[in-house]
Amino acid sequence: MMQQADVQAVKQRFGIIGTSQALNRAIEIAVQVAPTDLSVLITGESGVGKEKFPQIIHYYSHRKHGPYIAVNCGAIPEGTIDSELFGHEKGSFTGATADRKGYFEVADGGTIFLDEVGELPLSTQVRLLRVLETGEFIKVGSSKTQKTNVRVVAATNLNMAQATREGRFREDLYYRLNTVPIHIPPLRERKEDIVLLFRKFASDFAEKYNMPPVRLTDGAKAALTSYYWNGNVRQLKNITEQISVIEQQREVDEATLRAYLPKDDAERLPALLAPGDDRRTFSNEREILYQVLFDMKKDMNDLKALVNDLMSGKPVDVKRDDLHYAPPAIINRDDHTIITTPAPVEYVPDKPAMDAVRYAEEPDRYHDEAEYQEVVEQKPLSLQEMEKQMILNALEKHKGRRKAVAAELQISERTLYRKIKEYGLE
Numbered sequence: 001m002m003q004q005a006d007v008q009a010v011k012q013r014f015g016i017i018g019t020s021q022a023l024n025r026a027i028e029i030a031v032q033v034a035p036t037d038l039s040v041l042i043t044g045e046s047g048v049g050k051e052k053f054p055q056i057i058h059y060y061s062h063r064k065h066g067p068y069i070a071v072n073c074g075a076i077p078e079g080t081i082d083s084e085l086f087g088h089e090k091g092s093f094t095g096a097t098a099d100r101k102g103y104f105e106v107a108d109g110g111t112i113f114l115d116e117v118g119e120l121p122l123s124t125q126v127r128l129l130r131v132l133e134t135g136e137f138i139k140v141g142s143s144k145t146q147k148t149n150v151r152v153v154a155a156t157n158l159n160m161a162q163a164t165r166e167g168r169f170r171e172d173l174y175y176r177l178n179t180v181p182i183h184i185p186p187l188r189e190r191k192e193d194i195v196l197l198f199r200k201f202a203s204d205f206a207e208k209y210n211m212p213p214v215r216l217t218d219g220a221k222a223a224l225t226s227y228y229w230n231g232n233v234r235q236l237k238n239i240t241e242q243i244s245v246i247e248q249q250r251e252v253d254e255a256t257l258r259a260y261l262p263k264d265d266a267e268r269l270p271a272l273l274a275p276g277d278d279r280r281t282f283s284n285e286r287e288i289l290y291q292v293l294f295d296m297k298k299d300m301n302d303l304k305a306l307v308n309d310l311m312s313g314k315p316v317d318v319k320r321d322d323l324h325y326a327p328p329a330i331i332n333r334d335d336h337t338i339i340t341t342p343a344p345v346e347y348v349p350d351k352p353a354m355d356a357v358r359y360a361e362e363p364d365r366y367h368d369e370a371e372y373q374e375v376v377e378q379k380p381l382s383l384q385e386m387e388k389q390m391i392l393n394a395l396e397k398h399k400g401r402r403k404a405v406a407a408e409l410q411i412s413e414r415t416l417y418r419k420i421k422e423y424g425l426e
Contacts, residue, residue: 006031013059014052017200018193022185027056033180034060039132041117041177042155044184047234053182054113054153063151066110069103074116081124083140092141104137104148111151117177118158118169128152129173152177187229187236194225197233201240212250214243219254227261388423391416395425 034057042050058068087102163169206213398404406416
């Protein structure tokens with residue numbers, strides 16, 4: 001374990017600002033793995049400062065006097081990236097007027113940093129895997145194998161495990177690159193560092209533009225730390241520069257600061273709705289299913305309470321709207337939209353509820369409680385059965401006119417046709 005003083009020395013040398021434990025841990029791993037030749041994969045969102053860590057690894061390695069080359073794989077066109085990385089022979093393709101050394105040949109004895117490695121084409125991934133496993137590569141247009149002694153450090157903001165499952169990245173290459181993983185936390189998980197970074201950037205821009213540094217009020221500091229920071233440190237630096245240049249007042253309050261914060265990132269929490277407001281916002285189908293199950297449980301509890309009141313002889317005011325549960329949503333899988341508030345549909349109360357009413361009106365019809373329990377205690381409907389019932393009721397209401405049914409349920413006719421076939425309602 002590195003001493004705190006050692007971590008601080010690394011931060012000062014490479015201009016890293018922050019006291020977050022996750023950030024300190026990432027620096028410790030980088031320094032510990034540097035003396036080895038193991039491949040390192042640095043992960044983290046865009047703008048967190050991943051480019052600093054390959055420099056740390058190179059500086060503290062035995063290759064520090066060798067070349068260090070940083071390559072942005074996402075910025076090189078697919079047709080030329082093999083030539084850029086591995087070189088080419090004269091005449092190997094149109095425009096190849098001379099031999100060219102690739103980055104792996106130039107970086108021999110040093111370190112090569114492959115930024116956005118997840119953007120590499122599959123054909124290039126095969127070539128890179130061979131370099132990592134054997135230290136050999138072949139120039140484009142050549143048949144001669146060449147050797148190289150290069151330390152590879154890669155970085156990406158993609159979910160690499162998901163990319164391998166989807167076939168966009170080779171699994172063998174992923175595990176070869178991911179020998180030592182280093183994760184850089186996003187800025188919203190380093191709240192204690194946000195004000196420090198703002199102060200450092202404000203000081204740098206004050207010196208650059210020859211003006212006093214901007215300062216934040218307490219309210220502005222609170223707003224700054226509670227912001228989502230989708231663009232992380234890069235976004236914070238850009239906003240600090242805007243404020244430093246544009247604002248005449250050197251003390252920035254909360255209202256002034258919020259004018260520079262994009263509204264789309266200001267809040268990433270579920271919306272809170274007023275009582276009685278039927279509008280709901282769901283980010284995926286899992287959330288809508290959870291809501292359906294929650295509503296089903298609530299209705300079952302209401303029905304049990306109604307039954308208990310009837311069995312105990314309490315007067316019950318039974319309303320038709322209380323006797324049927326209408327599913328709150330239909331998932332339209334054609335365009336991945338979720339209809340959360342379908343138009344009102346005339347429903348026929350289900351059998352358990354109707355029997356509860358009849359028991360209240362004609363108690364002599366049921367000879368004992370056991371018989372009544374047998375009537376009302378039925379298996380609750382599944383989501384598919386409820387959706388089927390919704391469609392069936394709407395078809396009966398509109399006498400089979402499918403266009404009108406689709407409009408009422410707020411789904412496409414294509415979805416309606418598929419569900420009618422699926423449920424055997426032709």
